[in-house]
Amino acid sequence: MKKVTIKQAAEMLLEHNNIIILMHKSPDGDAIGCAYALCAALRRLGKKVQPLCSDPIPAKYGYITDSIEPQSFDVQYVVTVDLADTQLFGDKLEMYKDRVDLCIDHHGSNTSFAEYGIVDPGAGACAQIVAKILDAMGAEIDPLIADAIFTGITTDTGCFKYSNATAESYRIAADMMDKGAQNAMINRVMFDTKSRARLEAEKLALASVRFYGDGKIATISVTKKMLEISGADESDTEGIASIPRQIEGVKAGITIKEKDDGAYRISMRTTDDVDSSAICGVFGGGGHRAAAGCMIKGTAEEVERKIVAEAAKAIGCEV
Numbered sequence: 001m002k003k004v005t006i007k008q009a010a011e012m013l014l015e016h017n018n019i020i021i022l023m024h025k026s027p028d029g030d031a032i033g034c035a036y037a038l039c040a041a042l043r044r045l046g047k048k049v050q051p052l053c054s055d056p057i058p059a060k061y062g063y064i065t066d067s068i069e070p071q072s073f074d075v076q077y078v079v080t081v082d083l084a085d086t087q088l089f090g091d092k093l094e095m096y097k098d099r100v101d102l103c104i105d106h107h108g109s110n111t112s113f114a115e116y117g118i119v120d121p122g123a124g125a126c127a128q129i130v131a132k133i134l135d136a137m138g139a140e141i142d143p144l145i146a147d148a149i150f151t152g153i154t155t156d157t158g159c160f161k162y163s164n165a166t167a168e169s170y171r172i173a174a175d176m177m178d179k180g181a182q183n184a185m186i187n188r189v190m191f192d193t194k195s196r197a198r199l200e201a202e203k204l205a206l207a208s209v210r211f212y213g214d215g216k217i218a219t220i221s222v223t224k225k226m227l228e229i230s231g232a233d234e235s236d237t238e239g240i241a242s243i244p245r246q247i248e249g250v251k252a253g254i255t256i257k258e259k260d261d262g263a264y265r266i267s268m269r270t271t272d273d274v275d276s277s278a279i280c281g282v283f284g285g286g287g288h289r290a291a292a293g294c295m296i297k298g299t300a301e302e303v304e305r306k307i308v309a310e311a312a313k314a315i316g317c318e319v
């Protein structure tokens with residue numbers, strides 16, 4: 001992948017038309033915010049642009065997505081946002097794996113699958129990079145674009161709480177507020193709202209919390225049974241990953257979610273001194289230093305033992 005600057009990325013986007021913007025599967029606020037902000041700005045310049053994702057966009061992002069009408073056209077240019085690895089394209093976007101023209105990302109674990117790319121692991125959210133590209137394009141930031149960029153930054157920084165929130169994250173978010181971003185509404189929807197099903201699922205999951213390594217490691221499990229009993233779906237369980245690390249003394253909080261194919265999805269959140277991306281990397285996953293994930297196959301007990309053992313090795317504690 002040939003590296004490009006913000007300015008070069010902006011020029012490449014301006015030079016092309018009939019652009020699709022790909023998000024990772026199970027899209028989060030950053031992926032959605034990036035794709036729709038870029039889409040709205042490029043459409044304003046008269047281009048045909050469509051954001052695409054293998055999975056449906058959760059309804060809570062409607063304030064960003066509802067006014068973007070679907071467009072269809074012969075694809076000429078393929079862009080990815082917030083997408084670190086071709087494994088995250090999902091079934092519906094698989095066909096674009098080998099033909100990505102421009103990759104815009106902030107994951108240090110990015111696998112360089114595109115022809116050209118800009119990857120800045122220092123950016124708390126990919127939306128910060130997109131904001132700079134929009135600025136370099138001379139794009140007008142309307143309230144929808146402002147909402148989209150703000151959403152990307154606030155969701156990836158945990159409402160500006162995580163260590164990846166830099167002064168620049170706040171500065172760009174503040175700029176977006178000047179341009180009409182609905183900060184209070186967005187933060188309420190993203191951080192202060194949960195469905196009853198989610199609360200029921202949390203009640204069940206909390207009973208599964210286990211501690212290892214003198215309380216430095218905590219695990220929480222979300223099983224298919226729990227989802228069935230509570231009526232919660234995948235998106236309801238997103239926030240559960242932040243629970244184990246909230247416990248005093250915990251350096252690595254591990255969420256173990258049962259998936260359909262006898263595999264388990266691990267989400268890890270760590271304190272500054274522990275690199276969760278490296279731990280998950282042992283199992284072929286990746287992400288950021290403080291938040292990463294991977295898939296592990298086996299029985300629930302085996303999977304828990306394996307991931308806990310790696311975390312303990314990284315922390316330097318006995319389990």
Ligand SMILES: [Mn+2]
Pocket residue numbers: 030031082106125126156
């Ligand atoms: Mn991101």
